[in-house]
Amino acid sequence: MGVITRGTTAPNRLRRVDRWLLGTRSGLLRGRGGAAPLAVDLGFGSSPITAVELFLRLRTVRRDVELTGLEIDPERVAAARPYTRPGLRFEVGGFELPVARPPVLVRAFNVLRQYDEAAAAEAWRSLCSGLASGGLLVEGTCSENGRRAVWVALSPGGPLTVTFAAHLGSLERPSVLAERLPKALIHRNVDGEPVHAFLNAFDRAWDRAAPYGAYGSRQRWVAAAERLAEDWPVRDGRRRWRLGELTVPWSAVAPATAPSTAPSTAPSTAPSGAPPAGLLGRPPEKGKDG
Numbered sequence: 047m048g049v050i051t052r053g054t055t056a057p058n059r060l061r062r063v064d065r066w067l068l069g070t071r072s073g074l075l076r077g078r079g080g081a082a083p084l085a086v087d088l089g090f091g092s093s094p095i096t097a098v099e100l101f102l103r104l105r106t107v108r109r110d111v112e113l114t115g116l117e118i119d120p121e122r123v124a125a126a127r128p129y130t131r132p133g134l135r136f137e138v139g140g141f142e143l144p145v146a147r148p149p150v151l152v153r154a155f156n157v158l159r160q161y162d163e164a165a166a167a168e169a170w171r172s173l174c175s176g177l178a179s180g181g182l183l184v185e186g187t188c189s190e191n192g193r194r195a196v197w198v199a200l201s202p203g204g205p206l207t208v209t210f211a212a213h214l215g216s217l218e219r220p221s222v223l224a225e226r227l228p229k230a231l232i233h234r235n236v237d238g239e240p241v242h243a244f245l246n247a248f249d250r251a252w253d254r255a256a257p258y259g260a261y262g263s264r265q266r267w268v269a270a271a272e273r274l275a276e277d278w279p280v281r282d283g284r285r286r287w288r289l290g291e292l293t294v295p296w297s298a299v300a301p302a303t304a305p306s307t308a309p310s311t312a313p314s315t316a317p318s319g320a321p322p323a324g325l326l327g328r329p330p331e332k333g334k335d336g
Contacts, residue, residue, distance in 0.1 A: 057095050058192060059096055059190070059191070060100070060153070060155055060188065061099075062188070062192060062211040063153065063184060063211070064100055064103050066197075066209060066291060067103075067184065068103060068107060069286065069289075071182060072107045074150050074182055075107045075108040075111055075150065075151075076108060078150065082111060082112050083110075083151075084113070084114065084146070084149045084150060085100070085112070085113045085150065085151040086113070086114050086143060086145060086149045086151070087113060087116070088141075088143075088153065088154040088157060089116070089117060089154060089155070090117055090122070090126065091117070092125075093125075093126075094125075094126035097126070097134075097136070100113060101113040105133070110133070112134070113134050114136070114149075116138070116140065116144075117136070118138065118139065141169050142176070148176060148178035149177060150177070150178045150182070151183075152173055152176075152183045152184070154183065154184070154185045154186075155184075155185070155186055155187065155188060155197070156187055157169075158228065158229045162229075163229055163230065166228075166229035166230060170200060170204075170205075173200075174200055174201070174203075175202065180202075182199055182200070183199070183200040183201075184197050184198070184199050184200075186198060186228055189226065193212065194222065194225075194226050195211045195212075196227050196228060197211075197228070198228050198296065204296075205296035205300070207281060207293050207295055208231070208293065208294055208299055209292070209293040210223050210248075210293075212267075212290045214263035214264050214266075214290045215263050217263065220245065221245045221246070221248065223245070224245055231299065234301045238302065239301060240298060240299045240301075244298065247277060248274055251270040252267075255267075264288055267288075267290060268284055268288060271287040274292075278294060280293070281293040281294060281295070
């Protein structure tokens, strides 16, 4: 289920999201007994290199973790199978996640940008419904060299956070990351939408932090994050900011309204009381809409 992507990939292209996963979400692997935890790299592309990298990185956290790389192009799967090893396999498949058991982690990068907004929302629903209890979907987009990336973390109940990441030495200003927004947000970078207001605020904080540039781009990014946190619910802290990351809750930048063409039902695994359009729209404010 899905559409074949261009398949462009390269070694270390997804290093930023992998570093974030190991640094902030390693509990997905450590806190589970029973069968070895399963991860999925969805749409690994024309080369399996980033799937192999993810497998090796996850194994530094837990030695028995297993990973399945999925592609809907049988030729890509056939080309990847020589890289199979104990715990790592490659199979034909897409959003339906045809794996042996529900995965605790699905990484889907540079997969959904070619879909329209409603189809991307449906893909989120399908993938989230296939996660293990407490599992995580990480869906995003990055530049071809991996220096700029934005990703959304989702639980079986819907989106949780959005992370902006960049190679700071080559960053002109934070708003250039708009070109890497996931499909759910990229068409919302316009006046009146929260993600547009956020990126403008980030640029203003970056400008105000210009004097720190004398000490390096890392110090400037950290100073900008501290200023931004005065008005926005910025997550984590200096340790992650120094790596060129900045995370905010999904609710801070979610679209003001769900797309009119999007399906109106939430994932079947969403907790009771979840907003119907919660995968793309902003949750209703307390005291409104019931």
